[in-house]
Amino acid sequence: MNMQPYRATTIRILRQLAADHRSMAMVLVVPSAVITLMYFMFRDMPHPPYLPSPFARACLILLGLFPLVVMFLITSITMQRERGSGTLERILTTPLRRFDLLAAYGSAFSLAAAAQAALACAVSFWFLGFHTAGAPALVVLIAIVNAVLGVGLGLLCSAFARTEFQAVQFMPVVIIPQLLLCGIIIPREAMPDWLRWISNALPATYALEALQQVAGHTETTTVTVRDIAIVIAFALATLMLAAATLRRRTP
Amino acid sequence: MMISSLDEFIDGPPPAIDIAGLTVIRGKHTAIDDVSLQIRSGSITGLLGPSGCGKTTLMRSIVGTQILTNGTVTVLGRPAGSPQLRRRVGYLTQQPTIYDDLRVIDNVRYFAALTGAAKTAADDAVAAVGMQEHRTALCNKLSGGQRTRVSLACALVSDPDLLVLDEPTVGLDPVLRVDLWEQFHRLARAGKTLLVSSHVMDEADHCEELLLMRDGRLLAHTTPGRLREDTACTSLEEAFLTVIRRSTAAGSR
Numbered sequence: 001m002n003m004q005p006y007r008a009t010t011i012r013i014l015r016q017l018a019a020d021h022r023s024m025a026m027v028l029v030v031p032s033a034v035i036t037l038m039y040f041m042f043r044d045m046p047h048p049p050y051l052p053s054p055f056a057r058a059c060l061i062l063l064g065l066f067p068l069v070v071m072f073l074i075t076s077i078t079m080q081r082e083r084g085s086g087t088l089e090r091i092l093t094t095p096l097r098r099f100d101l102l103a104a105y106g107s108a109f110s111l112a113a114a115a116q117a118a119l120a121c122a123v124s125f126w127f128l129g130f131h132t133a134g135a136p137a138l139v140v141l142i143a144i145v146n147a148v149l150g151v152g153l154g155l156l157c158s159a160f161a162r163t164e165f166q167a168v169q170f171m172p173v174v175i176i177p178q179l180l181l182c183g184i185i186i187p188r189e190a191m192p193d194w195l196r197w198i199s200n201a202l203p204a205t206y207a208l209e210a211l212q213q214v215a216g217h218t219e220t221t222t223v224t225v226r227d228i229a230i231v232i233a234f235a236l237a238t239l240m241l242a243a244a245t246l247r248r249r250t251p
Numbered sequence: 252m253m254i255s256s257l258d259e260f261i262d263g264p265p266p267a268i269d270i271a272g273l274t275v276i277r278g279k280h281t282a283i284d285d286v287s288l289q290i291r292s293g294s295i296t297g298l299l300g301p302s303g304c305g306k307t308t309l310m311r312s313i314v315g316t317q318i319l320t321n322g323t324v325t326v327l328g329r330p331a332g333s334p335q336l337r338r339r340v341g342y343l344t345q346q347p348t349i350y351d352d353l354r355v356i357d358n359v360r361y362f363a364a365l366t367g368a369a370k371t372a373a374d375d376a377v378a379a380v381g382m383q384e385h386r387t388a389l390c391n392k393l394s395g396g397q398r399t400r401v402s403l404a405c406a407l408v409s410d411p412d413l414l415v416l417d418e419p420t421v422g423l424d425p426v427l428r429v430d431l432w433e434q435f436h437r438l439a440r441a442g443k444t445l446l447v448s449s450h451v452m453d454e455a456d457h458c459e460e461l462l463l464m465r466d467g468r469l470l471a472h473t474t475p476g477r478l479r480e481d482t483a484c485t486s487l488e489e490a491f492l493t494v495i496r497r498s499t500a501a502g503s504r
Contacts, residue, residue, distance in 0.1 A: 008364030016352045019389070086348040093314050094365040094409075095337045248332065249318045251277055 005096040009104035013078070017112060027074070027112055031066040031120040035059055039128045052215065059130045061184055063120055063139055064211040067113040067147035068204065069175055073168070075109055075154025080167040083158060089250070098246045102239050106151050113147030114140070134214035138224070142214070145231050146207050152238030159245035178204035203234035265328060267292040267413055267444035268313055273322035275308050275467075282308040284467040285322075290446060290460070295439045297458030298448040299491065305467040306448040307345060310415050313446065314342040327412060338366050341411035345418050347402035351391035355382055358390060359404045366409035376408040377401075379434060381427055396422040403431075414438065416447045420454065432457045452488040463494055470498050 018024060042055035082088045091101070117140045124130035132139060153174055161167035181191070181199040188199055199205050210227035217224075268290040275283040282305045290296050298306050311317035312324050315332020324331035327339055349358045359373040377386050380400035385393065390401060403419055414435075420428045435445055435457070447458065455461055456475050463470040463478075471478070471494050475487060484490040 002367075004367060005365050008361055012350070012353070012357070012361045015357055016350060019352050085351075086344055086346055087350060089316055090342065090344060090348045090405075091365060093316060093332075093337060093340070093342050094362065095334070095367065096365050249316055251318050 006100040013108035032123040068150040071147040071150030072154045076158045076167040079158035117143035132215045149235040155242035182208045206230040269325040276320045295445045296460040300464035304464045339412045341406035343406040343416040347398040356386045362405040363408045376404040380404045
């Protein structure tokens with residue numbers, strides 16, 4: 001197995017990301033800033049002592065779902081640019097395999113997501129008094145898995161977008177329904193059956209459930225492990241489908 | 252069809268490119284219409300014709316990115332686009348395909364790494380296109396001609412046996428143009444095969460062989476000398492026009 005094309009592509013994508021200082025700063029700082037904002041928003045809100053504070057609930061959701069949304073956007077636009085500019089066609093005439101390319105995108109953006117999640121968790125746990133019954137490391141892990149899912153969905157959607165503008169429009173199509181149906185706004189038990197079935201088929205549902213398990217249980221539950229596995233499976237499936245959309249030969 | 256040109260190759264080395272009965276239909280438009288040709292190894296062949304005549308489609312068929320409707324394209328003894336060819340064929344697209352948000356040297360190093368070339372090869376390729384003063388410049392700060400040169404460096408860096416160059420000298424100043432052609436000749440003398448497209452005829456004299464295309468058809472496979480003899484024209488521009496007129500006359504008869 002020749003790993004050099006994969007390695008070179010990962011480094012190239014990270015270089016491109018690092019060259020864009022403004023985007024880099026946004027990726028790193030925005031989640032922490034929004035979580036801090038939520039902290040002050042909810043600080044004086046009364047809540048029954050036997051329930052987790054509203055801030056704790058909101059913070060958990062943001063820590064888990066920010067990577068999904070941000071990495072989806074960044075990936076779909078970057079990949080659309082790569083398709084549109086002709087660089088995709090060109091690098092596919094070299095010994096680079098399609099899976100090398102997707103793995104490189106996955107690795108590079110997961111690294112960015114890991115940095116983002118680590119910073120956001122550090123701010124939440126150390127400065128804003130956020131705590132979970134389970135290990136904070138698990139929260140970071142779920143955030144990274146969600147980021148990989150975002151990368152996979154972004155790579156896949158970029159195949160259906162002709163322009164960067166269209167790529168952005170996939171966000172309300174792909175991400176918003178998942179956020180609506182994953183149980184943040186109303187509990188899944190309160191949904192009509194058919195909506196719950198749809199919810200069951202969407203990966204963000206399992207990501208949120210895993211986070212809630214970590215928040216509420218000291219030990220790592222089997223549900224947590226199962227849910228993380230399901231999100232990883234979804235991520236791999238989207239990467240496979242994305243691989244099918246990469247064609248060396250075009251009409 | 253083209254039997255005479257086949258004969259020349261019977262005793263020589265196998266051709267670098269062998270195209271037989273190639274037809275490419277894109278949408279409803281026939282981009283390539285039953286083209287057969289062979290390109291000798293170690294030669295510089297010019298691919299000429301008005302824009303939209305199928306030059307780029309022919310080149311994409313050779314590098315293996317074009318879906319063929321009919322016919323075969325054999326490159327260096329293997330079907331075009333074979334995995335074994337990906338290290339041996341260099342392709343320069345018409346629009347510079349480089350990463351604008353990377354520095355010049357990082358672009359060339361990336362293509363070096365993809366094709367398994369040495370890191371020093373990247374510096375050599377940047378120097379070869381006369382971009383060493385800009386090696387650490389960001390590509391989006393460069394002019395159009397400079398970006399073409401970076402793109403060319405990315406094709407040269409793997410030292411490919413076959414270079415397919417789609418209008419490599421468009422927008423370049425005359426001095427640099429001469430430099431590049433000298434370099435192309437050096438590569439050919441070292442045994443590399445070059446296929447260079449252009450829609451201006453003034454570069455045809457740099458080529459040993461010429462392919463003249465129009466409306467997806469191959470009008471002639473000739474040499475600059477033979478083209479002048481056949482048409483009794485001194486300027487290649489005139490000669491090409493004569494060939495076109497003859498072919499339209501033959502077609503309408």
